[in-house]
Amino acid sequence: YKQYFALTWLGVAGADQELLYGAYVSPGGQGDAGSWPLCDLARWIKKHGLPKGRWINADEAFKGSESCITPYPGSLGSDHRKANFNHFKSGLRMPVEQCFGRNYGLWGVFWRPSRMGIDRFPHLVSACFKLSNFMLRYKEAEREQDRCDEEPFRADDGSERSFDDVRAMLKRNYVADPVATGLPRAAPRRRNGRWTLPSGQARWHRAAMMDSSALRDTLADRVVTWGRVRPGGQPGTVAGA
Template identity: 30%
Template sequence: MQHRPLPCLSSLLSLCYTGVYGHTHEVMDGGLISTAPGQTENGWPTSGCEEPVLIVCATHSVHGSCAKTQITVSVEVRVAICIWRLSTNLEYRSISHLFAVGLSTCCLITQEVVTAINVILKPKYLKHPSAAEFRLIAQGFRDRWRFPQVAGAIDGTHIKIRAPPDSSSDYFNRKGDYSIILQAVVDHKMKFWDINVGRPGKVHDARVFSLSSLYEQGSAGTLLPHHTEMFEGIDVPLFLLGDSAYPLLNWLMKPYPEGGGVTPQQLNFNHRLSQARMTVERAFGRLKGRWRCLLKESEAHITFVSRIVSACCVLHNYCEEHNEEFLEGDYAVEQTEGVRYQEEVNAQQQPNSIRDALCHYFSAM
């Protein structure tokens, strides 16, 4: 069954066809379906649409420095072409047929709008939170999972690509696919506030992390506000939640290693951390469920795949901010547990104290 575009974006597509053909069409299951003016077949409105920001974005792609196409295609149709490409598994050839636009023109339009999304929308919809916003995020994690001082959850996911002609072995991951890695941090509402995309699939999550600007800022003490709370006599700062693939740091908590020596209290801590960290796994599931171009092997040049992924993350945040409906059954939560990070002996005394303090706090609840 052909995947349908998102309802709020489908209303935009209906508007596009109204502008092109003079009456409303909905693109569904590979064909055009004529419907009554004012609504789509499923009753989605074709007015009051919340996509003017996308129109502005596409207008930039027409008039801005990234414009390459000389063929006259309306801004609305440019948006529709790009959204169809990103949110479905349709090939360019099929999209070209649906919109009666040349194949090469479809490719160029998608590149232009994706670039414009990253230039125009990314600074607004995917940005580093302010101190006040971090307080809301921490309160959100506390209210939902009873886990204090959490500023975000971090994880990585693989985006499949075609084997690049050069250094292809670097992109061959442990699951047997060629890929690039998306590292992301999400808030309590599953919105991304930091992404790093493009590292080869063979690279370990901890290495991707250590090479990122996120790590650089965290190490310099500029990533998170200096807001501490006392637990068991220890000042606990704001921190991120990660799985066992990440190092234990003052600003990044991970589970206790599970083995013969793990205590019931530590297992309880691990369970609570896992529940709260599920936020990022759910975000990846929703990202790929909405923007299904990320589920298949990308045919784009490897340098442009990163821009596509970034644009999809921006649009994901846009949809979450506008409360776009998403059925949980439409995706599977990703299981992204990486290879365990080997801690240096005696190198993590302060982070260990923070984790132990939280562990004791949870045990007393």
């Protein structure tokens, strides 16, 4: 995307592969670490923190903190404690990668360049992920029980249901988080004939990104305590021991 016009879209997914939050926050040339502090969710977490035992599992493109855990950077060499932690942390990220891969495979609008205006495309992305969440929640057994694979699209008299009926069914089965800001509020806006991102987005300098986290060190020590070792690796030792 660095050679073309693009927008950075950030999403947060849960362990059940559902998308929990998404927002457009910066031009496509800006990296994930610089884009994350600009979104409403990051600012809210910085102010209020997360409940004890809760943290965001991010990859190496983000800045590590007490609420956002990233892998240990660089070549770890013989540091088996850090290498083992990185291995098991990476495994926990699989549902996140599957969430985005699943949506890419489900919706053909992501397979080709879009001719839709950038003021509308964020809403399309939001709709695709909401429908994906609905499909995950409405599992096969429940669809069979309610006969929703056929009945929702037919009226009592046998005629086809209208789009309004289907829309009402989706609203009953998908309740959006009223607190989450989501895509629409973070969408670009047209100002003086030009497309711009929401104002007030400060520059984020990579030089200020010192990657450190006491919580990450604690989790790495727990991996050692629990005796977890990556395939082909060796047991680590608790820091300071």
